Amino acid sequence: MTATLIPATLAFREDGTPFSPTFGDVYHSPSGAFEQADFVFLKGNDLPERWQKQRIFTVLETGFGLGVNFLTTWAAWRADPARCERLHFVSVEKHPFAREDLRAVLATVTAQAPRSEFAALAQQLAQAWPMLVPGTHRLEFEGGRVTLTLTFGDAVEALPKMWLRADAIYLDGFAPAKNPELWSPAIFKALARVAGEGATFATWSSAGDVKRALEQNGFEFRKTPGFSGKWAMLTGRFAPRWRVRRYEPPMPMPLAERHAVVIGAGLAGSALVERLAARGWRVTLLERHSAPAFEASGNPAGVFHPLISRDDSSASRITRAGFLYALQRWAALDALGHAPTRSHAGLLHLATDDESRAVSAALASFGYPNEFVHGVDREQAQALAGVELAQGGWFYPLGGAIDPASLCRAQIAAASAYSGAQVETRYGVPVGKLERNGDAWQVFDDKGTLITQAGAVIFANAHDAARAAALDFAPTRSVRGQLTLVDESTLAALRVPVIGDGYAVPLDGGVTLAGATYEVDDTNLDLRAPGHVENLERVALMLPELAAAAEPSTGWRGRVALRCVASDRMPMIGQLGDETAARQDAQRLSGAWPLDLPRTPGLYGAFAFGSRGLVWAALGAELIASQLEGEPWPLERELAEQIDPARFLQRALRQRSL
Template sequence: MTATLIPATLAFREDGTPFSPRFGDVYHSPSGAFAQSDFVFLKGNGLPERWQKRRIFTVLETGFGMGVNFLTTWAAWRDDPARCERLHFVSVEKHPFARDDLRTALDAIVAHAPNADLATLARELVQAWPMLVPGTHRLEFDGGRVTLTLVFGDAVEALPKLWLRADAIYLDGFAPAKNPELWSPAIFKALARVAGEDATFATWSSAGDVKRALEQNGFEFRKTPGFGDKWAMLTGRFAPRWRVRRYEPPLPMPLGERHAVVIGAGLAGSALVERLAARGWRVTLLERHPAPACEASGNPAGVFHPLISRDDSTASRITRAGFLYALRRWNALDALGHAPKRTHAGLLHLATDDESRAVAGALASFCYPNEFVHGVDRGEAGRIAGVELTQGGWFYPHGGAIDPASLCRAQIAAASAFSGAQVEARYGVQVGRIARAGESWQVFDDAGALIAQAGAVIFANAHDAARAAALDFAPTRSVRGQLSLIDRSPLAALRVPVIGDGYAVPLDGDVTLVGATYEVDDTNLDLRAPGHLENLERVALMLPELSQATEPSTGWRGRVALRCVTSDRMPMIGQLGDEQAARRDAQRLSGAWPQDLPRTPGLFGAFAFGSRGLVWASLGAELIASQLEGEPWPIERELAEQIDPARFLQRALRQRSL
């Protein structure tokens, strides 16, 4: 179970230096926060020179604190005409500040900043500051060219779960005597696992234990004059004299041209097009229908919200990360003038069974901020909803409903509008098969004609993905979902979507969307009267006014769509396994971990999203784009392994069923 996140307490010493009562130490030198950051961490790592003329440069920091090192690094990157194309800054923080406290602290610090732009950057950081919930948060600045990946949690637990290749390491925790865990051998072992061959490090500390831990994990160091009242500091590089890790950290996929074919223009495919185009990729989008979002993504509305479980399960953690990242991407679409149609008043989840009642009762123990979720009794829930409800539950202030088709169109439009974008969307094209041709993949239509060729192909075509990718170990099933549209609805006063044993979503024109049926292995797309009655009866148990709905003379309106799900109900996101190679080497791979599995070069999947495509699609697209580019992953590696498309191949190898 994820540990409760405890925010930092803001305090100041008499001289105005920010101070941590928890650790009894200052956040920066009294001689100046930004001056210390530049002297110790930038110059100590040879920056900005080392990132110049590079495409991607990644900084890894232990202890985000008030973000001074990030702001200093960001400002230096902006001021450097020879800067790298994309700067990644990854930082772990066990006790992050609440937004208002961060604003107060940074206002005091930037008042003495040497660079006037730092005040502007500090305001942008505060505005983008995430909700204080555990896990990985991906923030983007300067049009996505600067990415801050914040990990809220204990570094001892979090660092081993990250997957990235660090070019520079900032060791900036509180003093080893005050916070020994952040300088423990486990930390340095985790840093050695992700350090690039030419990685450097810098720290203001020169303690003996720090030097010994560095040496024991393959780092060379030298002692140099320190900043302010510090006599000495340490700088150095990763130069192991022996093998220190089993797996090499990620590198970009070797491609002659950054060109990808994306198959499918639903939620998964349109998100992929946007994330790849934002990185300057050429993208060819192939869709068998005449327009995007014609299948499950074409429903009139879908709900989006996190998933709360008593044990903060893997599904809850992945869904939380996806929900928060999706909100950021949608806000970015809004700012670019491509706003999808969605609600902004929140979403109610009613406690309709024993499990959800237990979650509602235990919700306070998670200590989530109210802006993320909070419990509501029946009366308060009814006031939020504007209609009578049969029970309470919990409220997501940032949850809601969205028109999926408008989201797909917005993402494709935004992708095409990026500077230098090369996006070709081809509709009415049915993919038949793919074939390897040298270092590329050829894509053929169902008549056998060559329609596209690229170094990377991403299957985002739901039910058809396993067939087109020739996957045997992709146990997907179709689930029929019929929704109903209630005209002149008794729930016309409903203000927010309500979910539980079904869902009700207010639409324009006093229409209520209710649903949906869940019929496994049923692929019939005809509307059925029993399905409408089932929807109404189930939702009326939560919203009793719906029982007053009467069938119109013309019959119920609705829509049927097929969800694609796996046997474990988790999506398939990432690089595909090489099943033929796994069969040839099945005996050796019988105990394989995900990183041991052979992979098919250039083939990726983003499908089987079930009912959670709205909260998984953007995160899944960012994960695949990061894998292609060799960038830090947007979620912990252990979570990525739970949605790895090769996980069923791994299980078959372990069960010796190949």
């Protein structure tokens, strides 16, 4: 179970310096927050000189606090004409401030800043500040050129789960005597796992335990005069004289040209096109149908919401991260003038079975903020829904429904509009097979004609992905889902989507979308009367007024689509395993972990999203783009391994079934 977040308490000392009652220490030197950040962390890591003329530069920080180090780094990047193309700043915070408290404390701190621009940057940070739920949050600034990856949680637990290659390390936090866990050997061991070759570090602390931990984990240090008369601080670099880690941190994929082929223009494929184009990639999108979002992504509406479980399972954590990241990406599309069609009034989840009733009863103990989710009784739920309901449950204020096709079109349009974008969309092109040619993959159609070639190919074509990628260890199945459209009923007053044992979504014109059937291994696309009856009966258990709805003389309207699901109900996102190489080395790999597995160079997958494509697609696209670029991953490595397409290959190796 993920620990409940305890927010920081807003407090100040008599001299106006922000202070933590929890740790009994100040957040920065009374001589100046931004001056201290510049002296200790930027100059201590030879910045901005070290990031100049680099494409990507990554800073890792051990304690975010007020965000002063991030703001100082961001301001230095903005002021540097020779700056790196993309700046990543990764940090962890056990006790984050609530948004309004952060806004208030930064207003006080920036009032004393040496430059006026810090106030404007602080406002942007406060505006983008995530809600206080555990896990990793990805925030983008400067059109994505400055990315803040922020993990809310205990650094001792969070840092070992991060996956990145750090170029500079900011060792910050409350004093070792006040917060010894943040300076413990486990922290320095985690830093040694992700420090890049030649990575530097800096810290204001020169405590003996800190120096010993640095040396034990492969860091060289030197003492220099500290800030504002402080006797000493430490700077240095990662230069191990012996092997200190099993795996090397991620590197960008070596490519002659950053060109990727994306196969499939549904939710997964269109998100990939947008995320890659935003990074300046040339993208060729191939779709066998005549337009995007032709299959399951073409349903009239889909619901989006997190997943709440009593044990905060991996599925819940991944879905929470995907939901929050999707909201950010959709807001960015809105700002670019490519707004998808979606609702903004929230979503109700009714407690319709024993498991959901147990979740509802335990919801208050999870400590989630009300803006994320809160429980509602039957009367409160009815007031939100505008119709009679059979029970209460919980409410997601930021959940809702979206037109998936409008989202796909918005992402492709946004990708094509980026400065320097090179996006080619080719519809009506079925992919038959791939062949390796040197360092590139050649893509052929179903008649054997060469379509295109590129160093990277990403399969986002659901049911066809395993076939086209020639995967044996990708146990996916087709699930038939039939929707029902209800015209002119008492449910026309429904204000928000309602889910539980089925779902009901209000559409324009008083139409209600009810669904959906779940028929495994049934690929028939014909509408069936029993499917409509099943949909309406299940939804009527939640919305009793639907029981009185009369069947139209022409019969119920609806739509059938096929979902692609893996046997464990988790998506397949990331680099594909090399099954041929694994077979040849099966004995050695019998105890393999995901990072031990051989991978097929340049082949990736984003498929088997089931019914959660709306909340998984954007995060999955960001993860694959990060893997291609060697950037920090947007979620914890252990969660990425839960959705790794090679996980079934790993299980086969461990079971010695190869």
